[in-house]
Each structure stands twice: as C-alpha cells, then as structure tokens.
Amino acid sequence: MIDLLARDAASGYGITALLETEKIPYRPVTSIGDATAPLIVAAYDLAPDEIAALASRRTLVFHGGTRFARDVLGAADASNVERAATLPLGAPDAPVPPAAPRRESATAAESRADAAGTSGGAPWSPRTLALARTLGKTTLRLPPVALCATSSLAEATVLATFADGMPAIAVRGNCLWSAADLGGAFTALVTERATTAHHGPDARAPLRAAARRLAEHAYYAAPEAVRRRVQRRWYAALERRLAALGTAASEYPIDPTGWLLAELVISLARELGGGLARVARWPAPYAAAATLTHDIEPQRFAYTRGLAALLDAVTTSGHPATFGLVARASARWLDTATVARLGRHGVLCHGLAHRGENVFGRDEVRRDVETARRDLERRLARPVRGYRSPRLDRSPDLLSALDEAGFAYDSSYPDVDRENIAHFGSGVRVNVPYRPPLATDGGGMRPSRCLELPLTAPDCIQPLLAGATVETLRADVASKAAFVRATGGLYVALVHGGVFDRDDEQRRTAHLEFVAGELRRPDVWLASADEIADWWCCREALHVTDDGKNVRLVNRGKRTIDAVRVVVERNGAERTVDLPPLAPGASFTITAGEPNDDVRAESAASAAPRRVVPAA
Ligand SMILES: [Zn+2]
Incomplete structure (x- = not known):
C-alpha cells in the first residue's frame, strides 16, 4: 500500500x-x-x-x-x-x-x-x-x-x-x-498544454464556426478535383503550423x-x-485492447450506398464494429433496413449536424450534444452512450457538456493529432482510457464521469489525402499497432465508410481490411467501444488494498466482473493470479508466499480465453 x-x-x-x-x-x-x-x-x-x-x-x-x-x-x-x-x-x-x-x-x-x-x-x-x-x-x-x-x-x-x-x-x-x-x-x-500556448481558445469562435459551417457545406458539395485542391492547400498550411510548433509538437505516428x-x-x-501489486489493464488473457470505429460523414452517399458497403465489409471481416452516426444525417437518410442491420453493432453519436458546430459555450454545447443523442436514439430506437466530436473539435466546454449530459464515454481526443485544423500537431499522447480533468469551483480538479477512449493515429486515410503513399500509411499503422500491443495499450482505430463515391468507398474498404488485420492478434482484445468502456468502468470499481503480505480486492461496482488478472511483484518474483468472477460486493484475497491450493486451481481454470461478463 x-x-x-x-x-x-x-x-x-x-x-x-x-x-x-x-x-x-x-x-x-x-x-x-x-x-x-x-x-x-x-x-x-x-x-x-x-x-x-x-x-x-x-x-x-x-x-x-x-x-x-x-x-x-x-x-x-x-x-x-x-x-x-x-x-x-x-x-x-x-x-x-x-x-x-x-x-x-x-x-x-x-x-x-x-x-x-x-x-x-x-x-x-x-x-x-x-x-x-x-x-x-x-x-x-x-x-x-x-x-x-x-x-x-x-x-x-x-x-x-x-x-x-x-x-x-x-x-x-x-x-x-x-x-x-x-x-x-x-x-x-x-489537457494538451504543450501546444495550447500556440493556439488557445478563441474569442471569435462563434463567428469562425459560422464561417466554417459555410465552408464545410461547400466542401462536401464540391466535385472531387476541387476537394483535392482544397485538401492540398489545407495540408500545406498545416505542415507550416507543425514546423512552427517545433519540439512542442507530438511525434507521428508514435508518441x-x-x-x-x-x-x-x-x-x-x-x-x-x-514491490508492487496491480491489476492488469485488460481481461485475461489479453495484453492489449483494440476497437474499430467507423464514422459516417454527413453525405447522402455515406448514409446509403457507402454504409451498406461498409456493413458488408464488417460482416466479411467479422470484427466488433462501432458506427459513429450524425443525428440529422441519420434522421434524413437512414432507411429502416439499414437501421435493422446497425442493430447488431455498436453505435456512438457523431454530432448533431457535423456542419461546423461550435465547441465553445458550455450551455450551448451541452444542448447540442443532448439534442444529437436524443434524435439519434429516437431514429435507432436504442440507447447511445458514446460520443465523437465532428472533425475532432474539442474544448474544456465539450468535456463539461459530455460529463453533465451523462455520456458513458467519448473518443474525440486523438493521441497524435494530424487531422484537426485548430489542434494539428497536438494530441494527448496517451494510449489508455482515462478520465479527463474538469475544473471544480474551488480551484481543484475532478475526473470526468465520461471516460475518454483516446483515438489512435493515423486517422483513417487522411495521410493519403495529405500526399502519403498507401505503403507509408500501412507501415505507420503496423508500427503503431505493434507499439500499442507491446505497451498494453488501447488502439482506437477510425476507418470511415465511403463518403463521396464508389472510388472513395473502395479505397477506405481496402484500408479497413488492412487495419483490422493488424489488430486481429491472439493477445489483443478486439471489442466494441461500449464493451471497452464497460470493462474499464467495472475494473475501476475494484477496490484494491495491499498490506505488504495480502492483496485484497473488493468489487464495489454494480456488475459482476470476470477475467481480472492481478500481478504481484515481491522479493524479486512476479506472480500473476487470475481471479474467479467477482459479483458485486464480493472480495478475493491473494495471500503472501506460494499460492495456496485454491488460488492455483483458480489460475488453472481461468487459463483459457474468456470474455467479460456482459453488462447487466
Ligand atoms: Zn466526421
């Protein structure tokens, strides 16, 4: 202790x-x-x-x-x-x-x-x-x-x-x-402080948001050649910003x-x-975790043919998928058959309109995220517990809004940002779930009730749009996946459904197959974003004490937790103990010295791969 x-x-x-x-x-x-x-x-x-x-x-x-x-x-x-x-x-x-x-x-x-x-x-x-x-x-x-x-x-x-x-x-x-x-x-x-000195919150944010709303409308409506020209100019400007950040910038793709x-x-x-006692981050026997998320951008093609093709690709791949849906686009373009097909998969809320909504102004942001979730839940006739901010726009006001609105998790903060215009070169540089700090009235800080699952760079095929080759992008994804596995982290992949047309869709589907292949490993727990958040919350509810001899765990949560692995390092030896399922209120004690017969039996019984008990 x-x-x-x-x-x-x-x-x-x-x-x-x-x-x-x-x-x-x-x-x-x-x-x-x-x-x-x-x-x-x-x-x-x-x-x-x-x-x-x-x-x-x-x-x-x-x-x-x-x-x-x-x-x-x-x-x-x-x-x-x-x-x-x-x-x-x-x-x-x-x-x-x-x-x-x-x-x-x-x-x-x-x-x-x-x-x-x-x-x-x-x-x-x-x-x-x-x-x-x-x-x-x-x-x-x-x-x-x-x-x-x-x-x-x-x-x-x-x-x-x-x-x-x-x-x-x-x-x-x-x-x-x-x-x-x-x-x-x-x-x-x-809080991305290394880079905020270079571009803090902007008092003109509402004006700028209105201008961007117009620009975004024009961008999505423009022919491909125009979009490409716009993208090249964006990325050239962003590269100049990156150079200005110098050593304050995050390292891509692995920070x-x-x-x-x-x-x-x-x-x-x-x-x-x-010595040390700790609880392994992921359910035994997994050393790392990964989830594949698929944001559907607000275009008719994306919500019809693009999404249908993506659902086919997900079925072929067989990975647990989480779809990020924009509320207004879903209300406008999702048909009943697609809603039924989505019912088998995870879903998170990807904003109200994805048209330059503002992330400044606590009340306004809270109203937007609550409206978005309510409309999406109505369209899908199911609860929506996760959020991803359009374009990964983010701010302390967004964090407060998500906390107050009762979202279980968010995934808007990239580890390494090479995507968002205001935060290019930034990122949280963390590859595990965490609870973002919120300022309290007394000048203190408290952890948010909304868990953050930081998004993992590279972001979809953005590097291709910035001029990278497919080979470079794949090498970056492969090295990043290896890093996250080796460090016991969480890889939150983002691969969009086709946004504009058939070509775009095929390019992204090929990328999806590659990313899913890199994440499908025996030691990686591949799960939906909801399952990852549920596991983390159940694990958080474990109360652990260590008196130097015995390590005791009590499940203070409301759900049974299974596949908990405890690692105890003492006197130069490391012991790993896999616990039996712990019901709410149940406890388990690992005694000093050699494992007793009970513990040994439990360790053996839990050596086979097991899934987390689903949420009640
Ligand atoms: Zn988006």
Whole structure:
C-alpha cells in the first residue's frame, strides 16, 4: 500500500490518474503525520516541520519545493521553474539487462548507482529500456511542468539527469526525489498544454464556426478535383503550423510520452514500496485492447450506398464494429433496413449536424450534444452512450457538456493529432482510457464521469489525402499497432465508410481490411467501444488494498466482473493470479508466499480465453 499526499490540483489529479490506470493500491492522506505506509508526496511547498517529518520515512517526493531540495538534498541553487524538459532514457549504447521483475529498495538503487558510478538505466525498468530501443525512442519529452531546477545536489545520489545536465531523479537514504512534477505532467498531456500556448481558445469562435459551417457545406458539395485542391492547400498550411510548433509538437505516428511517463512513475513506485501489486489493464488473457470505429460523414452517399458497403465489409471481416452516426444525417437518410442491420453493432453519436458546430459555450454545447443523442436514439430506437466530436473539435466546454449530459464515454481526443485544423500537431499522447480533468469551483480538479477512449493515429486515410503513399500509411499503422500491443495499450482505430463515391468507398474498404488485420492478434482484445468502456468502468470499481503480505480486492461496482488478472511483484518474483468472477460486493484475497491450493486451481481454470461478463 502507498499513502499519497497530493496538495496541488494538477499534480494530484495526474498522479491519482496514473495510479488508477494501473490500479496500484494507494490511500490518500491529508498530512505527513497521517501516513503509515511508504509515502508519495506531490507538493511544491513543503514546510520545515514537514521536511523534518519526512526524514524518517520511505518517501517519493515530486518536486517538494526549493526548501526541500536545499535542506534534504543539498541543492545550492534550487529554483522553481515551469517549462518543458527532456529526460534521456540512459546511455545510448549501454547494455540492456535481461527483462526480469526485480525488487529494489531506495537504498539498493542508491548503492547500485554508487557502484556503477553512473546513472546507467535507472530509474527505468530494463523492459521499458529494451522496448524503447526497438521503437527508436531515446527520450521522455515532458510537457511544460513545474520543475525544481538545480545544478547539483551535494547530499544525494543523482540517478538520472535531464538532457541539459540538471538532476532529474535522485535518492538520499529512504527518500526518492523527482525534480519534475510527474503528476502535473500527465495533466499537462491530457489537457494538451504543450501546444495550447500556440493556439488557445478563441474569442471569435462563434463567428469562425459560422464561417466554417459555410465552408464545410461547400466542401462536401464540391466535385472531387476541387476537394483535392482544397485538401492540398489545407495540408500545406498545416505542415507550416507543425514546423512552427517545433519540439512542442507530438511525434507521428508514435508518441511515447504517455507510456514513458507512466512507466517512470510505476518504476519509482516500485522502488518506493519494494514491490508492487496491480491489476492488469485488460481481461485475461489479453495484453492489449483494440476497437474499430467507423464514422459516417454527413453525405447522402455515406448514409446509403457507402454504409451498406461498409456493413458488408464488417460482416466479411467479422470484427466488433462501432458506427459513429450524425443525428440529422441519420434522421434524413437512414432507411429502416439499414437501421435493422446497425442493430447488431455498436453505435456512438457523431454530432448533431457535423456542419461546423461550435465547441465553445458550455450551455450551448451541452444542448447540442443532448439534442444529437436524443434524435439519434429516437431514429435507432436504442440507447447511445458514446460520443465523437465532428472533425475532432474539442474544448474544456465539450468535456463539461459530455460529463453533465451523462455520456458513458467519448473518443474525440486523438493521441497524435494530424487531422484537426485548430489542434494539428497536438494530441494527448496517451494510449489508455482515462478520465479527463474538469475544473471544480474551488480551484481543484475532478475526473470526468465520461471516460475518454483516446483515438489512435493515423486517422483513417487522411495521410493519403495529405500526399502519403498507401505503403507509408500501412507501415505507420503496423508500427503503431505493434507499439500499442507491446505497451498494453488501447488502439482506437477510425476507418470511415465511403463518403463521396464508389472510388472513395473502395479505397477506405481496402484500408479497413488492412487495419483490422493488424489488430486481429491472439493477445489483443478486439471489442466494441461500449464493451471497452464497460470493462474499464467495472475494473475501476475494484477496490484494491495491499498490506505488504495480502492483496485484497473488493468489487464495489454494480456488475459482476470476470477475467481480472492481478500481478504481484515481491522479493524479486512476479506472480500473476487470475481471479474467479467477482459479483458485486464480493472480495478475493491473494495471500503472501506460494499460492495456496485454491488460488492455483483458480489460475488453472481461468487459463483459457474468456470474455467479460456482459453488462447487466
Ligand atoms: Zn466526421
């Protein structure tokens, strides 16, 4: 068990989100005196009495403030700055140790670093370093965050330095320290802060939206040659914007920032606790998850022949599909036979008209998304629980509207944005579900009730429209799918139905076959967007505690959850335990030492692939 003292809103939201993503057991505390377990401290302003109280504890401090750096770590010149920072993943040609779970105390980390006389790979796990190498990724690029900047630490062992030589991770006795606020870094990622400085919310948004509505009408009505010319000009302008963003831009097609940030925090929590218990992200036996979504753009062809052909292609492919439908286009063009065929598949709401609707103005946006959902539910005669914003337009007002309107999930935030005009070069850089932070009245942050399933780049055949070849696009999809699988992530693919004509439809169908093929792997859970969201919500409702000997799980949700896999790392060994189905209120305890007979029997019984119990 870890105690968590988080004093700053962005920092607390981020560190909690990271621990929740892995279901690492933790307990929030409001003062250092309340803490009885290894303690994570996220604060920029530790007071002298708090610093004194930390001296005798096992602690992981994020930032901690300049006084902490001076008094505990011996920093001569500590200052509090806010900026982006680059953390190299270790010496480029250092040998990669074999991938094996290990247990290290902070002291062990310190002596290892001392013995090696270098920071080596610490604090990264060998597994992370090996995978990063195969991906060609050599750094963690932190978005603008609070940093405790200092040139040297007289009283601590530096385990890792930033690219500019500044100490990044250090250890002194029982205390691990990160100069950067890594919780705040996660918050900065999902709020796309690295790029918002370049284009913030625009006061002229309503005017601009009206102009775009007109432009979008004209675009969809134009002949192909004109559309192509418009697209080329768009993409040329967008490439110039990307160049202006420089290193603040996300990396296409794979941005490893979210993955590396989570790995760093997990690795530090493991060092702190001398081991770790967590719940696997996906139902056993799957290591990763994927879902295929198909937005149907507001054109007569798309809702008639295009959709019919897409339904045929989905039947042939056999994947669990989720269709994104625009409310007004559905009311106008969907026929009864198509509604019946859609009944077997997942559906999400893809906006009211998809004609330049505005995402600014909380009340207006809420009215639009509620009207869209109501009209679509009426046309389909079934509930609609998910949302995808037209053109992936997004804003804090949209997040609030989706939360208030009671959507179960959204999928409007791409990991790497190379599509949206206002957010080109941005993206959340995260490939797992998360709950977006919403501002509270008291200046705090709370997780949204609407789960985000971040959309995975590349976005459909957009790269072809921007001038890429089919071969390049396929290579990017293949490498992205391999990345998501290797990192236990979620791949949310978007392949549109044919929008304009037969040619367009055939090009997209060929792309669909390729993408589905890349995602169809034995270790990937291929499911509808609703199933993914349901699983994640059921998993969130598991309450996990760890007293250092026993790991106990209680299902605090309203539904039975099946195929839960728990991973316990202790004393250099990693144990995986597959749980029996847990009914609401039921609990399960994994005892220390060797698995007892019951547990062994359950593990064996659940070795065969199983599906999640469907929602009640
Ligand atoms: Zn669309």
